[in-house]
Amino acid sequence: MVKKLLSLLLVALFMLAACGNQDTTGNEDSGSEDTASNGSDEDDDAIVGDGTQTIVYLGENYPVPAAIEKIVTASLESMEDALMLGVKPDGAIATGGEFPEYFGDSMSEAAEIGDKMQPSNEILLQIEPDVILGTSKFQPEVAENLNSIATMIPISHFSTDWKDNLLVLAELAGKTEEAEAIIDQYENDAANLREQLAEKMADKTILMVRIRGGSVYIYSEDVYFNPVLYSDLALPVPEEIQASETQEMISLEKLAEMNPDYLFVQFEETENAEAPDALSALQDDAIWQSMEAAKNDRVFVNSVAPMAAGGTAWSKTEFLKVVEEKLLD
CATH class of the missing domain: 3.40.50.1980 (Nitrogenase molybdenum iron protein domain)
Structure with a gap:
């Protein structure tokens, strides 16, 4: 009888232990399912988890x-x-x-x-x-x-x-907030300057050229610094700029024919290593001196750093300051 009772007691203990293990396993499975569910609901968690x-x-x-x-x-x-x-x-x-x-x-x-x-x-x-x-x-x-x-x-x-x-x-x-503030500031400043220049520059020709390899280049209206002039400030776009495709070399005679009232010139020495005197030679030329900008002392050389990219927040902000100073004087 005692042996039988001991056998029954051992069976009962074994069953209790088995039930305990089953509950524990069930809880772990449940936790895994919850984690998987959260991961599928939020894709970003998987990205961050991957580093x-x-x-x-x-x-x-x-x-x-x-x-x-x-x-x-x-x-x-x-x-x-x-x-x-x-x-x-x-x-x-x-x-x-x-x-x-x-x-x-x-x-x-x-x-x-x-x-x-x-x-x-x-x-x-x-x-x-x-x-x-x-x-x-x-x-x-x-x-x-x-x-x-x-x-x-x-x-x-x-x-x-x-x-x-x-x-x-x-x-x-x-630094997203800083960037958004920079963009907002530039757009507000450009809008204010555009309003001030609208009437004064309605019949004027404003042009930026770049001297590279000793030659004069103009750019299309959406390249280099030109978006500041012709898009942001809505200044009159010369026909030659409208017809230009990205970057175009022009002769001094053609530049004089365009006859800008205000001329911004970018001249970087490293871009003119084989023609270091190109700018001074142009300035001494009678054809150059015949332009309205030259006659009225409105030729501005390297008013912005000559290596500047032109189409960045820094370049645009710096050039906008220059345009305001030179065109509102």
Whole structure:
């Protein structure tokens, strides 16, 4: 009898233990289901859990680390955006082995990664960037090499994309509010200046040219600094600018025929290495001196840094100040 009671007691204890294990297993399964459900409801959780985030720029998705610590600016446009936002990149392109003077100390923490045509893979590998802000002008093989190091976002060189360019860096650097404030300020300032210039400049020709390789170039109305003049300020667009496709070389005679009332001239020495006296030669020419702008002392040389990209928040803001100063005097 005792043996029988002991046997029954052991069976009862075994069954209780089995039930306890079954409950525990059931609770763990339930917890797993809840976690899976939350993950499927919120896609962002999966992205963060993977240690990456997706940056959307001009309709394309770019995977980058969730925590951005090292940014390389491999284009003049992104360097100017960094200057505007107070972001100090870990690497940046150089011109003639140095950063253009107008960047001041904004590139003080940046390693020189080579020139704008083909940044150095070796230096970039040493930096180990989280993201590279390149340019849409990179050749396919250059873009492919950079993407093998870190996600390369091809920053647009078109002036009309200036807001998107500024905002993508702002998102990476946690400065979106600052970027939005910069955009709002520029648009308000441009609207105010446009109103002041509307009547005064209605019959005037305002032109910006760039001297490269000793030749004079004009740009279409949506390229370089021209959107400031002809879009943001709604100044009269010369026929030659309307007909121009991106960048077009013109003769001195053609420039004189356009006969600008106000002429902004950009002349960078490194772009005229084989014709260092090109600007002075033009200024001494009788044809140049026949223009209204020259006769009335309204030719403004390098009123903005001559290496400036033209179509960035920094370039546009600086040029707007210059236009206000020169055209409202």
